[in-house]
Amino acid sequence: MQLFYHIGKYLDLLVQILKRPQNAKIYRQKIILEMDNLGLESLGIVAIISVFMGAVVTIQTAFNTDHPLLPTYAVGFATRQSIILEFSPTIISLILAGKVGSRIASEIGTMRVTEQIDALEVMGINSPGYLILPKIIASMIVNPMLVVISIFLGVFGGWMASALTGVIPLSHYMYGILFEFSQYDIFYALFKTVVFAFLIASISGYFGFNTRGGALEVGHSSTKAVVFSSIYIIIFNLILTQILLV
Amino acid sequence: MIQVKELKKNFGDLEVLKGINTTFERGKTNLIIGQSGSGKTVFMKCLVGLLEPDQGGVHYDNLNFTRMKGLERNIIRQKMGMLFQGSALFDSLNVEENVMFPLEMFNKDMSRKEKLERAHFCLDRVNILDANHLFPAEISGGMKKRVAIARAIANSPDYLFCDEPNSGLDPTTAIVIDQLISEITKEFQMTTVINTHDMNSVMEIGDHVVFLYKGNLCWEGSSEEILTTGNKQVEDFVYASELMRKLK
Numbered sequence: 177m178q179l180f181y182h183i184g185k186y187l188d189l190l191v192q193i194l195k196r197p198q199n200a201k202i203y204r205q206k207i208i209l210e211m212d213n214l215g216l217e218s219l220g221i222v223a224i225i226s227v228f229m230g231a232v233v234t235i236q237t238a239f240n241t242d243h244p245l246l247p248t249y250a251v252g253f254a255t256r257q258s259i260i261l262e263f264s265p266t267i268i269s270l271i272l273a274g275k276v277g278s279r280i281a282s283e284i285g286t287m288r289v290t291e292q293i294d295a296l297e298v299m300g301i302n303s304p305g306y307l308i309l310p311k312i313i314a315s316m317i318v319n320p321m322l323v324v325i326s327i328f329l330g331v332f333g334g335w336m337a338s339a340l341t342g343v344i345p346l347s348h349y350m351y352g353i354l355f356e357f358s359q360y361d362i363f364y365a366l367f368k369t370v371v372f373a374f375l376i377a378s379i380s381g382y383f384g385f386n387t388r389g390g391a392l393e394v395g396h397s398s399t400k401a402v403v404f405s406s407i408y409i410i411i412f413n414l415i416l417t418q419i420l421l422v
Numbered sequence: 423m424i425q426v427k428e429l430k431k432n433f434g435d436l437e438v439l440k441g442i443n444t445t446f447e448r449g450k451t452n453l454i455i456g457q458s459g460s461g462k463t464v465f466m467k468c469l470v471g472l473l474e475p476d477q478g479g480v481h482y483d484n485l486n487f488t489r490m491k492g493l494e495r496n497i498i499r500q501k502m503g504m505l506f507q508g509s510a511l512f513d514s515l516n517v518e519e520n521v522m523f524p525l526e527m528f529n530k531d532m533s534r535k536e537k538l539e540r541a542h543f544c545l546d547r548v549n550i551l552d553a554n555h556l557f558p559a560e561i562s563g564g565m566k567k568r569v570a571i572a573r574a575i576a577n578s579p580d581y582l583f584c585d586e587p588n589s590g591l592d593p594t595t596a597i598v599i600d601q602l603i604s605e606i607t608k609e610f611q612m613t614t615v616i617n618t619h620d621m622n623s624v625m626e627i628g629d630h631v632v633f634l635y636k637g638n639l640c641w642e643g644s645s646e647e648i649l650t651t652g653n654k655q656v657e658d659f660v661y662a663s664e665l666m667r668k669l670k
Binding site (some may be wrong): 199202240287290291293294295297298299300301360 | 442448470471472494495496497498499502507508510511512513523526528530556582583
């Protein structure tokens, strides 16, 4: 029953979020600010993880496909497919659920317990719309950009691993990277990322907005935001994969 | 003018407000006093619409605020200013931006220069113009209250609500804040409602005092009358301290 209660409250909050903004100019400024806060500040961690994961995927694939019947360029091909289809959209989104989700929930939760949200409501401002909508839009714009960067850096990490360890020749790696490339895979990755971005920002916003109490509850909300965002990313990953790839 | 008619609020089986009737007049500082748990905060939240009453209503200049929905209610809310117990300044905005915030949200016709001038006027009125570029984390509790007052009056409200404006302040600063609220009320002819349990505030600025006791309006009158009401609950509250008993 608790699950249905929360789903109902979450949908009710979404309806409030999507109401017409009082001042579109202020909302546009907030979206730009949130793109900086939620996106650009995550670039460092996304870059580091992508390069190293690309390198690890390449080395592991090379060791596990060391067979005379398998061409060596298959390593590049498998690395590319793993990065585009799963690693960059899903794993990076899970990482962003931790970093961005906890930030959103704790920021909004702190505003709730320090009466800043009450202050907005007394002024006649649609507080869920003002606080959560810019974060959702900013995440849906900036997360796909981060994922595109992650794809490039993941492939670059694999190239670096090939160059430094010599597990496969660089020319074979590059051939595999370009082999039977399908643009649909990029669409699939970006579509998933946009859905995950919506889930991260809205679920975290929901938990932050419904925080009651003090500092302890802000911490609980932050933890719940990360846990539930991650769970829903995994669930929607399965659903979207079934719909888009099968 | 704010009229409260038969206001009732329950939380489950707990009756917090048991049918309150009173009127808060324009140009007066109206104080809601009472012991902790008497229902003061719930009453204030019902007045501003942060809580919905179970019965009865709140009327702003004869308009039934409780029955209003959405946009209609927001129009009334744009005429309200509120000073919260913890000031509730927006952490991400500096002092000047905090005061400009309601102007930015609702005054599309005002130029940026006009908004800035209005913000500076309000900050100057509460004697804190020098701190306009500081962030809330960089200023003291008393300064935060002043900024919160400046933000509350930025949009020239008709109604000003103050929830425990003196909490956490030293006696001298508390009196300064009280007098500031009282002066602003008279100057801008607002209907001011203050939620407090500070007897100094009652004696300093209380034009009209409402005493709540266990969810009932137990007594109302002026700050002069409160010392000689003969009402046991009021006297227990007023003369709770040794000092007041000796003065009596």
